[in-house]
Amino acid sequence: MKKSVYLMVFLGALAGAGSVIAGPAVKSEDGKYLDKDGNPTWNKKDDGTWDWYTFSGYRRYHAECHVCHGPDGEGSTYAPALRVSLQTLTYDQFQETVVNGRTVHTAGKESVMPSFGTNKNVMCYIDDLYVYLKARADGALARARPEKREAKVDAIKQYEDACMAN
Template sequence: MPYSRSDGAWPLRHLVLFAVVACGFAVGSGGTLQEAAAVDKSYRVVDGTADARTYNGYRRYHAGCNHCHGPDGVGSTFASSLVDRPLDIEEFRRVVRNGRSSGGASVMKGFANDPNFAPYIDDIYAYLQARSEGALGRGRPKRVEP
């Protein structure tokens, strides 16, 4: 039966079929189901070894962000955890560039003009996403050798 719903929604059977085909394509093209599910991940960690971007995010995070947000993004008495309730990438970029105020005593300055952080926001996000999702534990990760 052709697609003809007036509300524009896809029938459940079409969504299930699409998911099965997408996973089959990923596996058939040399990928794994884990890689198929990781399409929206900004990091790549295999057996505790981080890709260059994620490792650089670890380095950049620990060069400045950890002073307020604690080691490994777990938070401190001064600033919130960045791994317990992670932001989506667009919100993260906005907050890092522009800063944020909670209306009280908590204020984070913006880093849009800081050459040590602004160009590496996505790398820092990759590291924090890997931490948040349990792909990386605490401490310095191993890194893929170039």
């Protein structure tokens, strides 16, 4: 009895996984892939097709963050390499830092991560940014634009419109 329940849960998880091929994603909802903790994550199919969020995050990162954090999350003399930070930073810590910012004083020098909490061009795409940087941190995405990608589904467009109008 117990065994068959486990088997059904396992088969159910497999069926739900759908197009997930490799990487941390265990399921997808409306074009967004989620890991076992329910946090957004990247997905790359066998044929090299990336999820929409990784692609979108690549673009947003290079519009809002690269000036300080360097191209491709590689870091600069001013700000840390987020490709490295996201190897240990959790989704919640990432969000907290981007929303609130952080100012650190060391040896008379000031290091400022601005607060983006009221910047819609960042806040409406915070999952995109996280997913892209996670793909870089996991070593899944090279220093390049993810060319081949899934379509932007209606649910993503609707979320974006609602968020930007807010």
